[in-house]
Amino acid sequence: MLVVLALLWVRDAEVALGAPVDAPPPASYRATPPLTAGQQGADDGDAPPHVLVVFWEVWEIVHAEFLDRPALDSQRLVHGAIRGMVESLEDPSSPLADGFPSRSAPDAQRLTYGAIRGMLRTLGDADTRLRTPEESRAEAAGWSGELEGIGACIEARGGPVRVDAPIAESPAARAGLVSGDLILAVDGRPVEGLPLREVVARIRGPRDTEVTLTIRRAEATAPVDVTLVRAQIRLLSARGTLLEPGIGLLRVTAFTGGTDEEVGAALEYLRREGARALVLDLRGNPGGWLEPAIAVASRFVPDGPIVWKEDGRGERQPYDRRADQPLLEWPLVVLVDRGTASAAEVVAAAVRDADRARLAGQPTYGKGTVQYVHELSDSSWLFVTAARWISPAGTRLDQGGLTPDVPEDASGIDAADAVLEQAVQLLRQGFPPDPTWPAGSLSPPQERCTPNSTGVA
Numbered sequence: 001m002l003v004v005l006a007l008l009w010v011r012d013a014e015v016a017l018g019a020p021v022d023a024p025p026p027a028s029y030r031a032t033p034p035l036t037a038g039q040q041g042a043d044d045g046d047a048p049p050h051v052l053v054v055f056w057e058v059w060e061i062v063h064a065e066f067l068d069r070p071a072l073d074s075q076r077l078v079h080g081a082i083r084g085m086v087e088s089l090e091d092p093s094s095p096l097a098d099g100f101p102s103r104s105a106p107d108a109q110r111l112t113y114g115a116i117r118g119m120l121r122t123l124g125d126a127d128t129r130l131r132t133p134e135e136s137r138a139e140a141a142g143w144s145g146e147l148e149g150i151g152a153c154i155e156a157r158g159g160p161v162r163v164d165a166p167i168a169e170s171p172a173a174r175a176g177l178v179s180g181d182l183i184l185a186v187d188g189r190p191v192e193g194l195p196l197r198e199v200v201a202r203i204r205g206p207r208d209t210e211v212t213l214t215i216r217r218a219e220a221t222a223p224v225d226v227t228l229v230r231a232q233i234r235l236l237s238a239r240g241t242l243l244e245p246g247i248g249l250l251r252v253t254a255f256t257g258g259t260d261e262e263v264g265a266a267l268e269y270l271r272r273e274g275a276r277a278l279v280l281d282l283r284g285n286p287g288g289w290l291e292p293a294i295a296v297a298s299r300f301v302p303d304g305p306i307v308w309k310e311d312g313r314g315e316r317q318p319y320d321r322r323a324d325q326p327l328l329e330w331p332l333v334v335l336v337d338r339g340t341a342s343a344a345e346v347v348a349a350a351v352r353d354a355d356r357a358r359l360a361g362q363p364t365y366g367k368g369t370v371q372y373v374h375e376l377s378d379s380s381w382l383f384v385t386a387a388r389w390i391s392p393a394g395t396r397l398d399q400g401g402l403t404p405d406v407p408e409d410a411s412g413i414d415a416a417d418a419v420l421e422q423a424v425q426l427l428r429q430g431f432p433p434d435p436t437w438p439a440g441s442l443s444p445p446q447e448r449c450t451p452n453s454t455g456v457a
Helices: 002-017 027-031 050-065 074-090 105-121 133-144 196-203 259-272 290-297 343-353 418-428
Strands: 129-131 146-149 152-155 162-166 182-186 210-216 224-229 231-234 238-244 247-252 277-281 305-311 316-320 332-336 358-361 369-375 381-390
Touching (some): 133 196, 162 182, 182 196, 332 418, 358 418
Parallel strands (some): 277 332, 332 358
Antiparallel strands (some): 238 247, 305 316
């Protein structure tokens, strides 16, 4: 069955080879309704190969939106898709590899995803990618800032899975899990050698359900079973800390659905504590959703666009400051590094171009492109690079990133966080020294469980 489907797909792909770049997929695929579960294994003669409908959805979206228009060579795309299908057939874990194809839907899905991924590879853009339904759900949970699980960051740096840190007041914290605890099994199933994402998936689950972890504690000889009840976990992406009298630190680790609200609460806390100047720490922030980034930047930028979006046809669209946001006029320094990317670079560029802040630290990542996210008919997600960001001053953010105004320089600074001390020294110029807060004493708490952490269970 699947081999026949592949041959039918190649027949339509040959038609696509002669089509112009903006051509839609074959009409039969676009008009085909989704199958019910009972239909997916049926061979109904001349009916089109429904299981490949998702491929033609991707074909149509990519041709309509992809930023690098010259890369949309139909012949290369089809050849890449064929290579991807062949690779999926050669995968040793596939039932197709033994020469006896199965009629089951998962194998058809493997064939389709192989074709899609092979086609996308030819575009030469790692950010244009496919996520399976399972991967999509996990990614959505991460960027929403909420998940259902036990509330612990776990890691596996080339060794056993271990607890990095429990989240305060989470089931993990209440159960007594501590940094360094080794996780040997989840619900009796060993996790040694599994990818971290799979371990996380086993630990997460619906709230009010139980999960049992087999734990070996530091210096303990025998493992113990710990049963936890999963709960709704909120991962904070913004936190305020008073560094010294008059100077606050706002650490933003990602831009999620709750970031702007958290930033507002953090700024109000700092205001009550007497802050009159601010360090905005965007180091290690990989970005996230655009709307909360625009909202946060609008708290510091008085007017004008926050950023411009330019698509593959050269058309530009401004994203203006949100007029409903309160404006904070404190002196401001923004910390950046090579982990500052995407929406975080949008914020950093906006405040600098508005002459509201100086950037301190290291050059940023330079991920100045926009990915549109499409949910496909099988609940998988397609990320398509569809535009690039242009700063208010006209700087393309995808060309080497942002260069800081104040490069990181640890010479002559006795502090655990040299660039933070540099930023505070800049802001201190507006305040008299306070002998009770000696220079070099800065040690703000480090967030270990954040929305962009890989192993949040």
